Amino acid sequence: MKLNNLDRQISMLCPTxxxxxxxxxxxxxxxxxxxxxxxxxxxxxxxxxxxxELIAENQNEIVKEAKKQVEAEMKKMLKNAFKGNKNIKIR
Ligand SMILES: [Zn+2]
Structure with missing residues (x-):
């Protein structure tokens, strides 16, 4: 499983x-x-x-993005698992 690059640049802001x-x-x-x-x-x-706070927000987004990618990847894997097995009958 390969995830897209999740690197993000976080821009720090001057508190003042x-x-x-x-x-x-x-x-x-x-x-x-x-x-x-x-x-x-x-x-x-x-x-x-x-x-x-800003950094935490960014981390949340990275986690969300990673989850999305993993879910999409799992769906693909499931689809592939059943591909070409049309003739298999479960008795
Ligand atoms: Zn400043």
């Missing part, structure tokens, strides 16, 4: 102004991120905390 653009040092994973609009600085952990 709602801007999606942040500047940060890619080399420094513990560095602060800075909102490019209001210049609020926060740690990545804080940013994740502030956006936890």
């Amino acid at each position: 102004c709602g801007c999606k653009d942040f500047s940060f040092d890619e080399q420094d994973e513990n560095g602060l991120v800075t909102c490019v609009q209001c210049e609020r600085q926060l740690t990545r952990a804080d940013l994740v905390t502030e956006n936890s």
